[in-house]
Amino acid sequence: MGPLKGRKIVEIAGIGPGPMCAMLLADLGAEVVRVDRTVDSGLGLRRGKGDDSAYNLLARGRKSVAVDLKKPEGVETVLRLVEQADGLIEGFRPGVTERLGIGPDVCLERNPRLVYGRMTGWGQHGPLAQAAGHDINYIALTGALHAIGRKDSGPVPPLNLVGDFGGGALYLAFGIVAAMLEAERSGKGQVVDAAMTDGAASLMTIFYGMHASGMWRDERGVNVLDTGSHFYEVYETADGKHVSIGSIEPKFYAELVRLAGLEGEELAPQMDPANWPGLRARFAEIFRRKTREEWCAIMEGTDVCFAPVLSLAEAPGHPHNKARETFVEVAGIVQPNVAPRFSRTPGAVRMPPAKAGEHSREILADWGFSEQEIGSLLANKAVLQQEV
Numbered sequence: 001m002g003p004l005k006g007r008k009i010v011e012i013a014g015i016g017p018g019p020m021c022a023m024l025l026a027d028l029g030a031e032v033v034r035v036d037r038t039v040d041s042g043l044g045l046r047r048g049k050g051d052d053s054a055y056n057l058l059a060r061g062r063k064s065v066a067v068d069l070k071k072p073e074g075v076e077t078v079l080r081l082v083e084q085a086d087g088l089i090e091g092f093r094p095g096v097t098e099r100l101g102i103g104p105d106v107c108l109e110r111n112p113r114l115v116y117g118r119m120t121g122w123g124q125h126g127p128l129a130q131a132a133g134h135d136i137n138y139i140a141l142t143g144a145l146h147a148i149g150r151k152d153s154g155p156v157p158p159l160n161l162v163g164d165f166g167g168g169a170l171y172l173a174f175g176i177v178a179a180m181l182e183a184e185r186s187g188k189g190q191v192v193d194a195a196m197t198d199g200a201a202s203l204m205t206i207f208y209g210m211h212a213s214g215m216w217r218d219e220r221g222v223n224v225l226d227t228g229s230h231f232y233e234v235y236e237t238a239d240g241k242h243v244s245i246g247s248i249e250p251k252f253y254a255e256l257v258r259l260a261g262l263e264g265e266e267l268a269p270q271m272d273p274a275n276w277p278g279l280r281a282r283f284a285e286i287f288r289r290k291t292r293e294e295w296c297a298i299m300e301g302t303d304v305c306f307a308p309v310l311s312l313a314e315a316p317g318h319p320h321n322k323a324r325e326t327f328v329e330v331a332g333i334v335q336p337n338v339a340p341r342f343s344r345t346p347g348a349v350r351m352p353p354a355k356a357g358e359h360s361r362e363i364l365a366d367w368g369f370s371e372q373e374i375g376s377l378l379a380n381k382a383v384l385q386q387e388v
C-alpha cells in the first residue's frame, strides 16, 4: 500500500537525514533496500537498553542487506541493485561514493532512469563541502540558529529538527519524488543535491521576507513569533508545567483575554511591541495561578489557539493523538505514525527496524541473484547474512 508502491529505492545506510528520508519513502509504500555495512561503523545509535537496532526507528519499514563496499564484488552487488532501482539515497561526504565506485556517473550509466539522491550538510560543492559537520553547524549558516532563542539568551539549537530532518530529509524526499515524476516523462534520471544548509535556508523564506520588509528585527526574542510577543508564548502553570499560546489574530486574542479572566481589565494594545514585556508579565502571573490541567479545561479546543506543552511520555496519550492514531506501537515501541495521510492509498509502518544484514539472502534472491552468486558473495564476505 501507499502512493509510492512499486517504486524501488536503494539506500546506502548513513546517519540522520538519509535514513529519515528513506523511512518517509518506505512509509509511503516504496520498496527500500537498506545497504548496511558488514562491520559496525560506530555511527549507529548509542546503546540505550536492549538491542540497538530495535530502537533505531529511522530504519523502520525496510529490509537490510550488509555489503562490504571496499570489495569489488560488494560494489558490483550494489550496482546490480541500482540497475533495477528508481532511486538511490546516500549521505556521505562529497566524493566518497565516487571513490567507492558507486558514484552518480557509474550508476546513471548502469541505469539512465535512476534518481541519485545525495544528502549532505554543505552540499556537493562550495568552500565547506569537504568539512565534517552536524545539523547545528549547517543551520548556523542560514540565519535560523541565530533567530531561535529568547532575548538576552544565546541561540537555542532546536534539536536537530531544522537541519537533519526539516531542511535535510524532507527536501531530499521531495526532490527524489519530483525527479522520479520527471523521469517518467523524460526517461532520464538525474542527481538530486540536497544540502541541509539549502533546505534550512529555504525553511527560513518567510523570515527573509519579513526582515526585508522591516517587520522582523535581526535580533532574537523581540519579534512576533520568537517569544518577543506575549501572545505567542509558552507560560508556566501552577504545577511547573507549561501551556502554549498562539493568539495572534485580534479575534483569537480577545478569546484569550476573556478566558484568562482579564476581560474587565484595561490592557495595553496587543500589537505594539513596546507593550509586550508588560503584558507578558501580566499573563505569566495569570497562568501561574492554575495547573496545566485546569487551563486545559478552560482553553483547550477553544479559539484561543491553545495547547498544553506535552512531554514525549505524555504526547501519545493525549485524546486527540489517540483519536487520530498519530502514534502507533510497533514491536512494542511507541513511535510517530506515518504522515501525511492518503484517502485512497494510505501508507503504513510495514516492519520494525531490521538488523544490519538481516535480509541479505532474501533481498538478493528477490532482486534476481542466483543461489550460486549469493553463496559466493557470502563466502568471500562481500555480503554478510546476520542470523537473528
Ligand SMILES: CC(C)(COP(=O)(O)OP(=O)(O)OC[C@H]1O[C@@H](n2cnc3c(N)ncnc32)[C@H](O)[C@@H]1OP(=O)(O)O)[C@@H](O)C(=O)NCCC(=O)NCCSC(=O)C(=O)O
Residues within 6 Å of the ligand: 014, 015, 016, 017, 035, 036, 037, 038, 067, 068, 069, 070, 091, 092, 093, 096, 099, 100, 119, 120, 121, 122, 131, 132, 133, 134, 135, 136, 160, 164
Ligand atoms: C557525517 C560525516 C561528517 C561523517 O564523516 P566520516 O565518518 O569521515 O564519513 P565520510 O562520509 O567521509 O565517509 C564514509 C566512509 O564510510 C565508508 N563506507 C560507507 N559505506 C560502506 C560500506 N557499506 N562498506 C565499506 N565502507 C563503507 C566510505 O567508504 C567512507 O570511508 P573512506 O572510503 O575511508 O573515506 C560525513 O558523512 C558527512 O559530512 N556527511 C554528509 C552530512 C551529514 O550527514 N552530516 C551529519 C548529519 S547527522 C547529524 O547532524 C546529527 O546526527 O546530529
